[in-house]
Amino acid sequence: MPAEGSQAEPQPRGAGPHPGPAGVGETGGGTIAAVATAVAAGAGSVAIVRLSGPEAEAIGRQLFVAPGQQLWESHRVLYGHVVDPASGERLDEALLLLMRAPRSFTREDVVELHCHGGLEAVRRVLELVLAAGARRAAPGEFSQRAFLNGRLDLTRAEAVVAMITARGRRAAQLAMAGIDGGIQRRITALRERLLDQLAELEARVDFEEDLPPLDGAAVVAELAAVRAELEALVAEAHQGERLSEGLRVAIVGRPNVGKSSLLNLLSRRDRAIVTDWPGTTRDLLESDLVLDGVPLTLVDTAGIRVTEDPLERLGIERSHGALAAADGVLLLYDLSSGWSGDDEALRRLVPDGVPLLVVGNKADLLEPDQSSLGAGPVGPADVVISARSGEGREALATLLLQRCGLGDVTGLQVALNARQRDLAAGAAAALAASLEAAQQQLPWDFWTIDLRAAVRQLGEITGEEVSEAVLDRVFARFCIGK
Numbered sequence: 001m002p003a004e005g006s007q008a009e010p011q012p013r014g015a016g017p018h019p020g021p022a023g024v025g026e027t028g029g030g031t032i033a034a035v036a037t038a039v040a041a042g043a044g045s046v047a048i049v050r051l052s053g054p055e056a057e058a059i060g061r062q063l064f065v066a067p068g069q070q071l072w073e074s075h076r077v078l079y080g081h082v083v084d085p086a087s088g089e090r091l092d093e094a095l096l097l098l099m100r101a102p103r104s105f106t107r108e109d110v111v112e113l114h115c116h117g118g119l120e121a122v123r124r125v126l127e128l129v130l131a132a133g134a135r136r137a138a139p140g141e142f143s144q145r146a147f148l149n150g151r152l153d154l155t156r157a158e159a160v161v162a163m164i165t166a167r168g169r170r171a172a173q174l175a176m177a178g179i180d181g182g183i184q185r186r187i188t189a190l191r192e193r194l195l196d197q198l199a200e201l202e203a204r205v206d207f208e209e210d211l212p213p214l215d216g217a218a219v220v221a222e223l224a225a226v227r228a229e230l231e232a233l234v235a236e237a238h239q240g241e242r243l244s245e246g247l248r249v250a251i252v253g254r255p256n257v258g259k260s261s262l263l264n265l266l267s268r269r270d271r272a273i274v275t276d277w278p279g280t281t282r283d284l285l286e287s288d289l290v291l292d293g294v295p296l297t298l299v300d301t302a303g304i305r306v307t308e309d310p311l312e313r314l315g316i317e318r319s320h321g322a323l324a325a326a327d328g329v330l331l332l333y334d335l336s337s338g339w340s341g342d343d344e345a346l347r348r349l350v351p352d353g354v355p356l357l358v359v360g361n362k363a364d365l366l367e368p369d370q371s372s373l374g375a376g377p378v379g380p381a382d383v384v385i386s387a388r389s390g391e392g393r394e395a396l397a398t399l400l401l402q403r404c405g406l407g408d409v410t411g412l413q414v415a416l417n418a419r420q421r422d423l424a425a426g427a428a429a430a431l432a433a434s435l436e437a438a439q440q441q442l443p444w445d446f447w448t449i450d451l452r453a454a455v456r457q458l459g460e461i462t463g464e465e466v467s468e469a470v471l472d473r474v475f476a477r478f479c480i481g482k
Contacts (some may be wrong), residue, residue: 140475154463240415246295253332261387
């Protein structure tokens with residue numbers, strides 16, 4: 001993220017200095033500290049130790065020595081050294097960034113010590129910070145404080161995690177839309193529409209004789225419209241999950257049809273051994289790559305055939321398991337020998353409902369007039385390629401994503417995560433129950449029972465109505481330091 005709080009940010013609706021959702025208390029309190037960057041031996045030139053809380057600046061002044069006349073001003077970078085006040089030992093040459101409340105990620109005083117990367121330097125700096133009075137932050141505690149202090153709504157906080165863990169370009173774009181408040185705005189708008197209808201219904205329950213008649217058909221139409229939008233968000237969430245988590249695609253085919261060569265082609269590096277001997281692949285080989293912005297795990301399976309080799313038979317058993325667990329299957333066959341009964345038997349092994357793409361390989365061995373779909377030995381191929389030369393790679397990539405339901409995701413602007421999706425689905429189901437009460441022409445108060453449940457579940461998505469236990473579960477999934 002950019003320097004957090006460096007300028008005034010748009011605030012969630014109803015956010016104040018310390019609003020917090022109803023029934024939710026504060027975090028453990030005090031000043032917290034953690035390493036806010038990934039740390040590994042010999043990797044990374046910079047590591048950040050982050051502090052947040054009332055004593056953050058005081059601890060920074062105690063441990064950081066800035067030479068000359070550098071001013072300790074908010075959002076100003078200081079140069080100096082982290083020094084052990086007990087011994088006077090310089091632990092590291094570093095930069096210090098001070099962000100005073102409320103212009104920080106947590107809306108508390110925040111200090112960041114930008115140290116050298118690696119293990120030992122950052123470990124010693126963090127130990128010094130903890131010895132000076134800070135306590136070690138729990139996973140997600142910085143983001144939880146930002147939420148409780150009105151800096152983030154719950155959807156923005158979860159989008160931060162989605163951005164950190166994004167494996168592909170499209171997943172990162174959707175995470176950024178969440179950070180910008182796209183999910184919060186959509187859900188809040190739907191919730192307010194339901195609140196309007198709930199207010200009208202409850203007013204008639206208590207004061208119907210004093211109010212003009214309520215247009216029940218208009219209420220039904222509005223509830224049905226909100227329900228349809230929620231169902232669309234739930235459907236889009238499944239696409240978003242696939243973009244975020246990626247697809248698992250199994251490559252299957254008879255021995256020596258070029259499965260390993262295809263894996264190497266799509267991953268653009270040699271991951272599998274390629275020989276002319278049948279049965280070379282005796283285990284599942286996996287390769288992670290990003291295809292048109294979508295993360296993909298390709299599983300190269302052992303060729304499925306009848307064999308007495310116990311090792312090869314074990315690999316074939318694993319191939320059957322890979323088919324059952326796949327989001328899609330690439331069935332590869334040899335164009336030079338044509339579609340066979342064994343290939344047809346393999347096609348029948350693909351479980352119902354699993355997207356299947358039949359790929360004809362070794363197009364480079366065909367005569368020019370045989371290399372188009374529907375000609376000669378091409379048979380039932382959906383796409384023709386040459387894993388050796390690379391011919392047909394782009395067409396294969398495009399068609400594979402289409403078959404797996406990710407061919408056109410340009411219209412996908414926001415995507416709910418699993419927690420949000422389940423709540424949206426629950427709200428849609430509650431609205432369906434409310435509409436059923438309306439269809440049965442039950443009194444107004446029967447309409448409101450499930451309508452209140454829908455309003456509550458949408459409030460749980462944004463954090464306007466959420467328990468402390470739910471918050472603990474949400475933020476426990478965050479990394480320490482965020």
